[in-house]
Amino acid sequence: MLSSGNRRGQGRALLIGAIVGGLAGLGAAYLFVRARQRTGKEGAAVTPSSAVRLGVLLLGLLRQISEIAEDHK
Secondary structure (H helix, E strand, O other): OOOHHHHHHHHHHHHHHHHHHHHHHHHHHHHHHHHHHHOOOOOOOOOHHHHHHHHHHHHHHHHHHHHHHHHOO
16 A cells, blocks of 8 residues: 555656646647648648657657656665
8 A cells, every 4th residue: 555645746746747748738739730830731630650650759758757767766
């Protein structure tokens, strides 16, 4: 079982992660929309290959974050 201090720390980490992730997602969406407007294109035309490439990059980022957590044990 987790002690009260560990639960509080875990909750804090989840909250901070959610806020940082939300802000990063908002920033990414803003940059995407701005780039589409600059090129004069409308809508969110994301090709399947772009989506797969982005997914692989995100999985790599999550793995690196996980490795950072493992290094601190």
